[in-house]
Amino acid sequence: xxxxxxxxxxxxxxxxxxxxxxxxxxxxxxxxxxxxxxxxxxxxxxxxxxxxxxxxxxxxxxxxxxxxxxxxxxxxxxxxxxxxxxxxxxxxxxxxxxxxxxxxxxxxxxxxxxxxxxxxxxxxxxxxxxxxxxxxxxxxxxxxxxxxxxxxxxxxxxxxxxxxxxxxxxxxxxxxxxxxxxxxxxxxxxxxxx
Amino acid sequence: xxxxxxxxxxxxxxxxxxxxxxxxxxxxxxxxxxxxxxxxxxxxxxxxxxxxxxxxxxxxxxxxxxxxxxxxxxxxxxxxxxxxxxxxxxxxxxxxxxxxxxxxxxxxxxxxxxxxxxxxxxxxxxxxxxxxxxxxxxxxxxxxxxxxxxxxxxxxxxxxxxxxxxxxxxxxxxxxxxxxxxxxxxxxxxxxxxxxxxxxxxxxxxxxxxxxxxxxxxxxxxxxxxxxxxxxxxxxxxxxxxxxxxxxxxxxxxxxxxxxxxxxxxxxxxxxxxxxxxxxxxxxxxxxxxxxxxxxxxxxxxxxxxxxxxxxxxxxxxxxxxxxxxxxxxxxxxxxxxxxxxxxxxxxxxxxxxxxxxxxxxxxxxxxxxxxxxxxxxxxxxxxxxxxxxxxxxxxxxxxxxxxxxxxxxxxxxxxxxxxxxxxxxxxxxxxxxxxxxxxxxxxxxxxxxxxxxxxxxxxxxxxxxxxxxxxxxxxxxxxxxxxxxxxxxxxxxxxxxxxxxxxxxxxxxxxxxxxxxxxxxxxxxxxxxxxxxxxxxxxxxxxxxxxxxxxxxxxxxxxxxxxxxxxxxxxxxxxxxxxxxxxxxxxxxxxxxxxxxxxxxxxxxxxxxxxxxxxxxxxxxxxxxxxxxxxxxxxxxxxxxxxxxxxxx
Numbered sequence: 001x002x003x004x005x006x007x008x009x010x011x012x013x014x015x016x017x018x019x020x021x022x023x024x025x026x027x028x029x030x031x032x033x034x035x036x037x038x039x040x041x042x043x044x045x046x047x048x049x050x051x052x053x054x055x056x057x058x059x060x061x062x063x064x065x066x067x068x069x070x071x072x073x074x075x076x077x078x079x080x081x082x083x084x085x086x087x088x089x090x091x092x093x094x095x096x097x098x099x100x101x102x103x104x105x106x107x108x109x110x111x112x113x114x115x116x117x118x119x120x121x122x123x124x125x126x127x128x129x130x131x132x133x134x135x136x137x138x139x140x141x142x143x144x145x146x147x148x149x150x151x152x153x154x155x156x157x158x159x160x161x162x163x164x165x166x167x168x169x170x171x172x173x174x175x176x177x178x179x180x181x182x183x184x185x186x187x188x189x190x191x192x193x194x
Numbered sequence: 195x196x197x198x199x200x201x202x203x204x205x206x207x208x209x210x211x212x213x214x215x216x217x218x219x220x221x222x223x224x225x226x227x228x229x230x231x232x233x234x235x236x237x238x239x240x241x242x243x244x245x246x247x248x249x250x251x252x253x254x255x256x257x258x259x260x261x262x263x264x265x266x267x268x269x270x271x272x273x274x275x276x277x278x279x280x281x282x283x284x285x286x287x288x289x290x291x292x293x294x295x296x297x298x299x300x301x302x303x304x305x306x307x308x309x310x311x312x313x314x315x316x317x318x319x320x321x322x323x324x325x326x327x328x329x330x331x332x333x334x335x336x337x338x339x340x341x342x343x344x345x346x347x348x349x350x351x352x353x354x355x356x357x358x359x360x361x362x363x364x365x366x367x368x369x370x371x372x373x374x375x376x377x378x379x380x381x382x383x384x385x386x387x388x389x390x391x392x393x394x395x396x397x398x399x400x401x402x403x404x405x406x407x408x409x410x411x412x413x414x415x416x417x418x419x420x421x422x423x424x425x426x427x428x429x430x431x432x433x434x435x436x437x438x439x440x441x442x443x444x445x446x447x448x449x450x451x452x453x454x455x456x457x458x459x460x461x462x463x464x465x466x467x468x469x470x471x472x473x474x475x476x477x478x479x480x481x482x483x484x485x486x487x488x489x490x491x492x493x494x495x496x497x498x499x500x501x502x503x504x505x506x507x508x509x510x511x512x513x514x515x516x517x518x519x520x521x522x523x524x525x526x527x528x529x530x531x532x533x534x535x536x537x538x539x540x541x542x543x544x545x546x547x548x549x550x551x552x553x554x555x556x557x558x559x560x561x562x563x564x565x566x567x568x569x570x571x572x573x574x575x576x577x578x579x580x581x582x583x584x585x586x587x588x589x590x591x592x593x594x595x596x597x598x599x600x601x602x603x604x605x606x607x608x609x610x611x612x613x614x615x616x617x618x619x620x621x622x623x624x625x626x627x628x629x630x631x632x633x634x635x636x637x638x639x640x641x642x643x644x645x646x647x648x649x650x651x652x653x654x655x656x657x658x659x660x661x662x663x664x665x666x667x668x669x670x671x672x673x674x675x676x677x678x679x680x681x682x683x684x685x686x687x688x689x690x691x692x693x694x695x696x697x698x699x700x701x702x703x704x705x706x707x708x709x710x711x712x713x714x715x716x717x718x719x720x721x722x723x724x725x726x727x728x729x730x731x732x733x734x735x736x737x738x739x740x741x742x743x744x745x746x747x748x749x750x751x752x753x754x755x756x757x758x759x760x761x762x763x764x765x766x767x768x769x770x771x772x773x774x775x776x777x778x779x780x781x782x783x784x785x786x787x788x789x790x791x792x793x794x795x796x797x798x799x800x801x802x803x804x805x806x807x808x809x810x811x812x813x814x815x816x817x818x819x820x821x822x823x824x825x826x827x828x829x830x831x832x833x834x835x836x837x838x839x840x841x842x843x844x
Contacts, residue, residue, distance in 0.1 A: 045607070045627045048656045082586055082606045086628050086653055089605075117583070129540050129587070129605065130447055144451055144520065146586055146605070148542050 253689025594644025
């Protein structure tokens, strides 16, 4: 995929998102004047400079070349500050390849400001309040996700599947754990949440 | 080419930003705007509009702040020893920290609640719970001191506490950790069905505020988390949130999150009163401390109580369970008493139940099974509405009395304002960081004073100058008089600012005492005039009846004390003037100083171990001659025959 084109699109989308945020009274922490009132910065726990603590789940995603799409999506949904919370948080992080495997146009569509709620719902479906190793996840049959829906856990030999996605790597974070997965998890449609 | 597209895009975006967010500056400047400073500035000598009573969490105490300034006025010692005020160190207050486990010098103070009359704050008392060794304390707001502590038997982790009913008929205590009741030596694996919860109703005497454990309701072995009283139409009910309806005893983070819904337990305490009257209770043997501080003897007594009346939760009409999603934490009732809000802490939504629908569901027996004989009401039949996708991790809701609810969200770290009835989200403001509970003065009553929200945060990180790994904890003040909330102020707190209750200052200031009347001092060892001064030996025990006044002690020279003696200094402050306390401390005393208010008597014990002449002095800078306020005690060998003698200016 044309990376630069992609990035440009993202910036436009982000800005549109911001501008719509002003009108829709969405969170005001996304853009605030800094103390000198000149530049525009994001504030909140996600933006504290800290080189000594164990990286947060967000730091880990940002630091990974395989997760640029995910990071862009998190930013578009304004979810950064939720991912640096004391948690504990377990993030299932689809790789860029996993996003690329979605039908053409899906990601672009989701990044549109009018789809922010849908995007946010998908992303929070990838987050569990909790922190469990891959091994420990084998004890579960389902997990309650941050978007209020459940996802089923399936064990096949040594492999652990969350929904249809396979855990392919796991990284400990300061405020939780990141499990890298090979598929994007799409939330089941409503009313199937038992 | 690509570069050009890229730069034009950036420019276009900047333009959009510039145009669309033009009015953002004024709207969003928040604390940066000069009006925020004006709104929290209380000029020297002026008073704050509200008191905020903020618990110290693991500090075990209760702190008193002014709102809107955020100035700290006093830390009231409650469950933890406080050397500054001799709380739990002097002989008078040691009994206050007695329990069935002996002397317990610390606790985890969580939820202060102010007494109410007709559903409105009356400013007489603050009640607060001790979580760890289950207790409830009462602070008398005429003196801002803890005057009563009652231990709760059959309870462990007294968390859903200390909330009062509409006329302070009761203050409640619910067990967080279910345990065998009565306690027994059984395997933890046998939790399910054998461990029980208990909900305690402590009556409060309308005249003198005296507390008495009236009755307990035995409940299934869930974890009982928070509670709030019904009011108006729902007066007579108390609502308790529960989690761990799975009855797990290990790895609760997994095992207590299996059920999609836990419960809010609605307890009809008026029905309970009927059952008590009809004698449908059992009397269980128990052992719990009841500690009362008498303001005339200036002395606490601790009494062990030996039994408690117990009602079974499955008695008809006593308790109903309202299914509530995702391990609800806060359980909050709106000012009208119609809506009961469940803050499912693993949810993104708020669940709101209707009291009217609950009553109708009970009448029509719209049940969805039962738990240990307690009917479970059908979720759809009691649900009033849902505040959808309001944030992540809802924790606690209070109300402004103008039809709005304000809820904290821990995971998304924000306060969200929403409309009662339409359930729409109206505004959201970030908290720095990870907010727990919040407080609107009177926000848990029929009559909230909806001017400010105080948000109490769990994490501070970079908000203040760093002080090593342990940084201050903090609260944040928001103005809620406009459509949008406005962050006005950060202020540091003692311990963990866990929960708070606020009240207009005028409801308290008039009743605030200035001195203790010396003529009413009934302390057993008081010396209320210099004629009462004496030193008395009783074997190895020596009692010094001492006075203090600007700027001397009487006596200030004592001889005839011997190594191995146990010397009780009973010291009375003869001042009858506002704000003239005196202190006293003795070299080598294995205890704290005393800080004695005008008209009060306090006692410390000194056990001299070394021969010599040893000084004592006033520890509170009391007067121009404070440095002269001192004295000596001569200590002779154990075998000495020197008689006791004492004097002042001889």
